[in-house]
Amino acid sequence: MRLVLLGPPGVGKGTQAKQLEKKYRIPQISTGDILRASLRDGTPLGLRAKSYIEKGKLVPDDVIINLIRERLQKNDCKNGFILDGFPRSIPQAEALDIMLNELNTPLHSVVNIEVPGEKIINRLKNRRICRKCAKDFNLITNPPPADMKCPECGGEIFQRNDDKEVTIQNRLAVYDKETAPLIEYYSGKKILRTVNGYNKHEEVHDSIIMVLEGVH
Ligand code: ADP
Ligand code: ZN
Numbered sequence: 001m002r003l004v005l006l007g008p009p010g011v012g013k014g015t016q017a018k019q020l021e022k023k024y025r026i027p028q029i030s031t032g033d034i035l036r037a038s039l040r041d042g043t044p045l046g047l048r049a050k051s052y053i054e055k056g057k058l059v060p061d062d063v064i065i066n067l068i069r070e071r072l073q074k075n076d077c078k079n080g081f082i083l084d085g086f087p088r089s090i091p092q093a094e095a096l097d098i099m100l101n102e103l104n105t106p107l108h109s110v111v112n113i114e115v116p117g118e119k120i121i122n123r124l125k126n127r128r129i130c131r132k133c134a135k136d137f138n139l140i141t142n143p144p145p146a147d148m149k150c151p152e153c154g155g156e157i158f159q160r161n162d163d164k165e166v167t168i169q170n171r172l173a174v175y176d177k178e179t180a181p182l183i184e185y186y187s188g189k190k191i192l193r194t195v196n197g198y199n200k201h202e203e204v205h206d207s208i209i210m211v212l213e214g215v216h
Contacts, residue, residue, distance in 0.1 A: 001026060001080040001212070002105060004087070006182060007113035008175045009168070010124040011197040012204060014136060016113065017084040019205050026080040029071055031064055031088075033134045036160075040131070056162050056170030058088060058178055065095045072099065080108075089178045093185055110186040111208055113197035117172075124168045130155040 001024055005013040017028040035053060038046030045067065052059045068086055071077070087093040100106050115123070126139040128148075132155025137144040144150075148157040162171065186192040193211035197204050 001109075002100070002107050003080070003212075004083045004107060004110040004186075005085075005113065006110055006179075006186070006192075007197060008115070008117075008120055008179075009171045010120045010127065011113045011115045012123075012201065013084045013113060014134070015201055016111075016204060016208060017082045019201075020082050020208065023209075024080065024082075026082060027076045028082045028084055029068070029077075029086070030084040030134070031067065031086040032084075034067065034071070035059065036134070053162060054167070056167040056174060058174060061089060061091045061095070064088075065092060068092075068096065069099060087182060090181055090185060093182055107191055109212055110182075110192050111211065112183055112186075112192055112194045113204070114194055115197040119198060120172065121165075121168055124163050124171075125165065127163050128157050128159055130157050132156070 003020070005017055007013055014028075014030060014033075017030065020026075021028040035046070035049045039050055039053065040046070045063070048063060049059045058064075064086060068083075072081065083096075087096050097106075122140075123138065126141075128137045128139065128144050129135065130137075130150035130153060133150060133153040135150055135152050136142075137157060144157045149155070150157055161167070183192065195204060195207040195211060199207075
């Protein structure tokens with residue numbers, strides 16, 4: 001199954017992608033996680049992306065498209081994949097279509113996760129993640145252990161720099177301008193499925209499985 005998870009920052013795309021990865025045994029491909037790992041390791045990609053990420057802007061399309069092209073060629077994508085955080089602009093979506101059409105492996109579904117706008121800022125402000133494995137926590141709804149060590153891998157749990165309030169506003173504005181048009185783009189292709197993301201993680205997971213039924 002080849003899936004895209006769509007939705008503004010902070011709607012739980014990463015959490016849902018990880019669950020789907022387990023269920024369907026296909027990899028979660030999070031461009032945000034890949035970029036943050038590159039940043040942490042100081043690779044050329046990380047250096048190139050740094051200033052964009054810190055300002056809450058999109059990393060240029062060509063950089064991201066190349067990254068995805070390479071990633072999708074890996075063996076673990078043979079049976080499908082879950083794209084989380086990509087595409088994020090119309091040019092990225094068009095490039096993805098071209099890539100997948102060449103291989104005769106089009107997308108099955110684009111799952112659009114909806115959360116009321118005013119709830120998103122709180123979620124982002126309270127989000128904390130593991131520096132090592134990217135597992136995420138929420139100070140209110142899913143608090144990290146007091147020692148701020150990840151229960152999965154022992155990594156340090158921290159607040160992303162771009163989860164501070166000024167940058168959050170930028171990211172939401174960028175979403176509205178660049179990414180929201182993808183809703184229409186994919187609904188025109190009849191592969192858009194919308195779920196209510198303002199629920200417990202397990203319930204959102206169940207709704208996603210429900211909308212995916214019959215397409216895999
Ligand atoms: P969130 O889903 O919380 O907004 P991500 O981890 O997906 O955050 O992305 C963090 C940052 O990485 C973005 O603000 C952007 O700078 C960069 N980024 C991630 N994916 C893309 C993409 N597909 N295109 C351009 N920039 C991206
Ligand atoms: Zn961890």
